[in-house]
Amino acid sequence: LALSYAEAVLDTAHQPFLVLDGKLNILRANPAFYKAFKTTPETTEGRLLYDLGDRQWDIPELRQFLQALLLQDTSFKDCEITHVFPDVGKKTMRLNGTNLVGGEQYQILLAIEDVSDYRTALNDLKELNDKSKLALNYAEAVLNTAHQPFLVLDGKLNILRANPAFYKAFKTTPETTEGRLLYDLGDRQWDIPELRQFLQALLLQDTSFKDCEITHAFPDVGKKTMRLNGTNLVGGEQSQILLAIEDVSDYRTALNALKDNDRRKDEFLAMLAHELRNPLAPIRNALEIWKRGAEEKVEKESQAIMGRQLQKVTRLVDDLLDVARITRGVVTLKKEPTDLVQLINQTAEGARDQFLARRHELSLSLPQEKLFIDGDTVRLEQIVSNLLINACKYTETGGRIAVTLECEKGNAVIRVVDKGVGISPELLPYIFDLFV
Secondary structure (H helix, E strand, O other): OHHHHHHHHHHHOOOOEEEEEOOOEEEEEOHHHHHHHOOOOOOOOOOEHHHHHHHOOOOHHHHHHHHHHHHHOOOEEEEEEEEEEOOOEEEEEEEEEEEEOOOOOOEEEEEEEEOHHHHHHHHHHHHHHHHHHHHHHHHHHHHHHOOOOEEEEEOOOEEEEEOHHHHHHOOOOOOOOOOOEHHHHHHHOOOOHHHHHHHHHHHHHOOOEEEEEEEEEEOOOEEEEEEEEEEEEOOOOOOEEEEEEEEOHHHHHHHHHHHHHHHHHHHHHHHHHHHHHOOHHHHHHHHHHHHOOOOHHHHHHHHHHHHHHHHHHHHHHHHHHOHHHHHHOOOOOOOEEEEHHHHHHHHHHHOHHHHHHOOOEEEEEOOOOOOEEEEOHHHHHHHHHHHHHHHHHOOOOOOEEEEEEEEEOOEEEEEEEOOOOOOOHHHHHHOOOOOO
């Protein structure tokens, strides 16, 4: 009964088995062996194991294991052999052998387990583990050598680690950083509303954010403009966030300086373009008088007006060509002794036709003698011209405009009084802003 039971187990087992005699001839094999190694009882039973097939079982490791089994009268377990069989391909076999005691002749039971898939999976796992270790070491090396500060946070925003660049940039140490809530770092200098908003979105949406800029003043390192990039680290045992911090303070300062330069340039050019229009009216008026063939004295005065205004235009064009001053938005003054009495008379003469067109009465109250100051003649004439033209433009037709020049406590004071609409009190603080 026991023999029949053993035979039934052998025949129904999915694992290949061989029964060998003391000389390693095959006494029998089970169906699983025939199926796995593509052989038959006729070509198997009675043959020396090593001669089986085209001696595909003549494997040095197998000889060694069986020889030890014969000599030591013991068993061997879990001996693995990898071998390429011509008919079935490469196999990794786990062998278990034992002596069968109690029979008429010496016998060996050899159990053969095909662990090829297991071994392949194990090797793949080992390779993956090696690659993971390599990738981790690589990531650690990158983190430690990067000039850009990095933080690794857990799901509660506690700092798991920081790289040396972070400690250097923000003047802190691992002892005062790792394990602490990010917002509690230092004297809560990282408790920044914008940062809270970004990280909260990252936690809730399980996504990443890029190029989020925050400007903040840190007590120990001063004002910083930081560009933040954050992402969730996938694959670990716990939720982690990698926070990259790029200091763009110098870049932002340079960009703002460029924007300021561009704005000043636009304002400078707009101002000069505006001023270029003022000399054109006197030139046009003088040219009309000249064309009408007036008496010689009037022609000379018209020519003088045109000459002065053309000098002014030349000066303004020179300003336009001075690129250095355009980028700085600076108007340079060319100071020289200037007679304000003559300057006001000449300016009023240049605007005469505009006053006549609107039937305004223009009165000048000026000193009898010359009044010299050290000033820029062209700029001063622009100032007086603008005051007169604005007074003319914003006074109703037939109005009266008075210009006075007096010396008060060592200062020359020019007053232009008109009956125009005036400037509202709300606008007065801004009248020296461009084009207001």
